[in-house]
Structures are given as structure tokens and as C-alpha cells.
Amino acid sequence: MATLTTENQTFPGFAYAEQSTFLYRSEFRSLSASGVFERIETPAFGGEQEDSALAQHIRQTLARAKAAGQAVPVVVGAIPFDTRRPSSLYVPENCQFVANDSFTRAARPMLQQPHRLAACTSIPDEPRFKHAVAEAVSRFKQGKLDKAVLSRILDIELEQPVAGHQILNNLMVQNPTGYHFSLPLADGGVLLGASPELLIRKQGGEIHTNPLAGSARRQDDARQDRLGSERLMRSTKDKYEHKLVIDDIRRRLAPLCASLSVPSGPSLLSTGTMWHLSTRIRGELLNPALNVMQLACLLHPTPALCGFPTESARQLIADLEPHDRGLFSGIVGWCDANGDGEWAIVIRSGLLRGNRVRLFAGAGIVAASTPQSEWMETAAKLGTMLNAFGLNSGAL
Template sequence: MPRTHDDATRLQFVSPERGLHASGVMARITAPAWEGWQPDGDFQHAIRSTMELAQQAGQQAPIVMGAIPFDTRQPSCLYVPRHYEWREPTPLPADTGDNASASLAEASDIPQEAAFKQAVRQAIANFQHSDIRKAVLSRILELRLSNAVNIDQLLMRLRRQNPGGYQFRVPMADGATLVGVSPELLLRKEGTAIRSNPLAGSAKRQADDEQDRAMAERLLASAKDHHEHRLVIEEIRQVLGPCCTSLDIPESPSLIGTSALWHLSSNLEGRIADPATTALQLACRLHPTPAVCGYPTESARKLIDLVEPFDRGLFTGMVGWCDAEGNGEWAVTIRCGSIKHDTIRLFAGAGIVEASQPDAEWAEIQAKLGTMLNAFGLDASQLATHSWCDRPADEVVS
């Protein structure tokens, strides 16, 4: 099914509480979000001036929505939509079997399994000679299908898998569409109230109920995963604490589950000191958290640049919306992929700490890919029979 002009300008961000649905483009914002927390910086100036132009053009309550890349020095992918509406959650329709297996023509890993595991070993060796305590390494799984993707049906399947997640659809500059359902809330702001729900530490769900409970209990008792989670929480405490009059952080994480994974989760709530500070400014302060980059942030980013053979683009960035009053909601751009014609590019990553094991980290990203693969009706066994050789890294387009 070819994409119509309307399809190419549709945006969507659906949280567990409500959904934001938009179409048409009044303005695009490509200004990089580098130092985007600065109220007088170039990025926030671009946001404010675009909002003002939209108001002058007759839009009473303009919003900005879209995605910001992992590397905030790169162009943003943000829009002021021409039309938008809020919708209350609706009951999920019955599964009609529209998630039958996609017709898979080819599949490719970037990097392949052996290269990813070597990168894990390289990162762990680096920890012993630097101040880095965690680095998140990722992988692209590229699929080529024999049939076009119906994005509306795909989004419905993703919602069935994770109705409590943050679902998104964003048109990209290259004509592709970013689609996913993130379990991780980076930041929500409503008035002076803020909330963040970082995740770090994961385990694959099991089909057998008893085995699944045992897996969850092992994760909750895992010293390695608690260490990884604590690095994320402490960084968020240092970033948000000075901006807040109060910030409530649980003493220890709890478990949340999606259809594919168990996660260690902490729900942080607070009150912002300056009501004029926007959700987007606060999200820019937090991004990227150690959950998607590492700790310390700048050192981990340099290590990622060294060992990852591709540019992440929007993956592990942030996706969401902000209104003219500064309210908004931003999720971490994970459990996602880009769709362009017959090519699907899926992304997944794993947090590497000194106690990490390469085989276990590969298994973790396999499990994380399951969310998107299941939405296409695919599994790992099908991929093995459709693989082609890796292309050189300089041929990879993010």
C-alpha cells in the first residue's frame, strides 16, 4: 500500500493516559538540541520563535512534537503540526489475526554477533583503564520485506503487546517513519509537577509462569543489574535535584514487565522550582541518561563512538511533545524501528558494566528486538534463513 501525502505527515504520541494525534506540517524545527536546556540558547529560541509564528498564523495553542536524536549535535526532527487532537484511551479491538507473519526477503545484523560480543569485551577492558562504569552498546537489525507495511496495523499490534507503553509515530527527514512503543518515560511535566520513570536492568520473559516468576526474582536480586540501575538513578538525582523544590526517589527499584521483558524500574516524582522551565528543557537536561548512553556520560559517549559501527540517529534519543505553556511528555526512543518502503531497520541496545557477559548481553538485545519482531509476526528462527552478508559500516544509513 503506497503512502499518501497525509500518511507522510501524520504524527502520534500515545501514553497510557491519553493520545496525541496530529497531521499536516505548519513548521519543521531542525535546530540541534545541543545544550537545549539553556533558555536563551539557539535551540530554545527556535522553539519559541516557531511557536510564536504558529500563533500569529492563527493557531491558538500550538504544540511541538517529534523526536530528538541520541547525538543532540545532529538536526532535530520536530514539527508544529497543522492539526492535532487529544483522544482518550479506547478499548483494544479483538485480535483478528492481522499479525500473520510478514513476508521476509532478507535480514542483516549490524554488527554481527561475533563483532558485538567483541565490542562488549572491548568496553569491559576499557573500564579497567578509565573512569567509565557503564556503556550502552547497540545493534541494528535490518529487514527487507516482500510486502508493504501497514503502519496503522503495526501500531495496533504494538499497543496490544504493551498497552502501558508510550507509542509513537514520527515522519523522518529521509522519508522513513519512526515507529515504536517505549516502556521508558524520560520526563513528564504538568504545571510544576514532574515525573520520570527510568529503566535499567532487564531479563527476558518466559512462556512458563513458574519460570517467568523465577526470572523476575533473579533480576530483582541481581547485584549486576542493581549496580547498572543505581548509576542511572544517581545521575538523574544530580541533574534534576537542583531544579526541584522536592524530588521523591524510591530507595530501591521495583519490577515492571512488558510482553518481552522484565525491567528494574524507579518512579521519580517531584516539583520544579521555576514553573517557567519547560518539559523540553528538563528532558534536554536529562538526555542522554546512563540508561541509553553510560556513565559518566561524555566518556561513555566517546567509547560508543569508538566501538559502534553506525550512527544511531533517532534511536536512544527522545520522542514526545511540548506545548506553549511548557507542559509535555518525552519518552526514551527505544523498542522502535524505522520503516521506509520495503526496508525496516530495528534497534536494540544493552547496558554494559564490568560484570557483564558478552553472551548474556547478546541474548538481552535479542529479547529486546522481540517487541518489534513480534509486531511483524517474525521470530529469530525466521531471520537465520534470510540473512545476507554484512555491508561495510560506511554503507549503513541511520
């Protein structure tokens, strides 16, 4: 089987390969943005309010950009998992909306040798992660918590530096659907990924969200893969985990909507490495003037990335996770001056700085979870990014 890797070369037609450029691709709209007109680091905490510090900062910055000659200024970037931390948002100097398939059509598979590892460390390691899962399950018995999402990071050092746009190329080849992004950060790093999960999309008065919760690893054998997807659809544990997420999102959005369409049960969504339980939710806002950033801050973080109840899950994560998630399991996307835009969850993603890579994966823990199965789930989810680097996930 051909290995997709990242030789330092220009891909035919890959016109958006600048590492300093923000790229975002989805089935809705895709854009390329360059330069920084003004950064917005105001934390998103309380951002669901129209008069929040973040909302005011965004309005003022967009107004300044328009006064400086930008016809249709936009805000792009990411908000961290912990909304009390600084945001990584900015208004670019230039922004171009492009055909949705422009990026994926330009991506090209390559036959090269995979990158070689110099070092690789999981934080926490396997015993500590499994201990955290067991501790979380024991706390569920106290009746104060229904779900918590525990994560781990994989710190990788490669023998040679890698360019972010080359990894994005591989992600688009290997995962042609979903939400592709590459975000240049103020410290010189690049956040990139291929997320399968939509937090919120708004166009006029219409909104969409597509939460995922409950998952299973894809199998190479077609029959085993089909059986695995069928088991996932029957899984009491996974359906319970999924229902917690859907019920919470419905509770938050329903008061804002004239109508809210929520399917009676989940469907299957597949990526190159995973099956997910998926529910596509559509709504019509009572007030079409609501800003997509307000809606994003209202929902984020959902129980799919944090747990339920939210504050109890946050505390458990703080108690049991030895690392700072930063932008991982945050949100990435864009918002225009009309309040329309789209935000995806920062999963199946990585931070790239030269030859150093940090990857992230999490698993939803409920009372029926087992430490071994949750460890294996994080390993499977890491496969998306490891494949993009040409690394064998089975060897890590």
C-alpha cells in the same frame, strides 16, 4: 497461537491510521497531529539553557503558529541520540488531544500469515558485537568508565511493503501499556514503537521520570517467568547498573526541585518480552515556568541509553559502534506553548520505509557483563518489534 500481522485493511474504529499523522499515546495524554506548519531542525545540544538556539527556535515557531490562528500550538517529534545532529521536530497544522485509550481501544488483533523475509542483517554481527562488549569490559578496568550502552541494528527487507499504522496497531494489541508513537519523517520514513521508558513529563510544576536499567527476558512458562523476575531483583550486576542511572538523574534534577521523591530501591516493570528494573521519580519544580524541553535536554541521554560518565561513554560508543544511531535511543514526544509535555525514550522501535525496516536494541555494559548475555539481551529486546511484524525472533 494466533499471529498478529499487517494485512492492508482498515481497522474498525482505528480513526488515526494516516501514515502522515503523528501519533503519541501514554497514560498521561494522547494526541494526533497532522500537517506541517513549520519544521524545526535546530540541534538540541545545549537545549537545557533557556536562551539556547533550540529554545529560541521553538518559541518563535510557536508564536508564528499562534499568529496564524492556532489556538494552542504544540511542538511534536524526536531528538536524536547525538544532540549535535539535526532535530526532527515540527509544529503541526492541526493537533487533537484525545482520550488516552482511544488508540488502544481501536486496535484490533488479526489472524493472517506472517510477513516473509527477503533479507536480514545485524550490524554489528554476533562476533563483532561480542568483541565490542569484551573491549568495553576491559576498559572499565582502567577506572575511567562505569557503564556503557552498546547497541546493534537489524536491517530487514520484507517481500512486500508494510504500512506503519498497521504495525502500530499490532504494537498496541501486543503492548497495551507504555508509550506508543508513530512519527512521519521528512524523508518519507516512519519512526514507530512502543517504548516502556519515560524520560520526562511536566504538568505545571510537577515532573515525573521513570528510568529503566537492568533487564531480563520474559519466559513462556509462568513459574520460570516469576523466577526470572526474582533473579533480576536480586542481581548485583543489574542493581548496580540501575543505581548508576538513578544517581545521575537525581544529581541533575535535585537542584531544580523544591522536593524530589526517589524510592529507596527499584521495582519491576514488565513488557510483553522483558522484565526491567524501574524507579518512578516525582518532583516539584522550584520554577514551574521551566520548559519540558529544557528538562528533556538536561537529562538526555541518560546513563540508561549512553553510559556513565556520559562523555567517556559517548567516546567509547563512537569507538566501538559501527553504525549511526540516528533517532534510536533519542527521545520522542511533544511540548505545548505553556512548556508542559512528555518525552519518552526511543527504544523498542523501528524505522519503516516501504518494505525496508531498521530495528534497534542496546544493552547496558558494566564490569560484570559477559558478551554472550549481552548479545542475548539485545535479541530479547528486538522481540517487541519483530513480534509486531509477525516475525519469529528465534529464527533471526
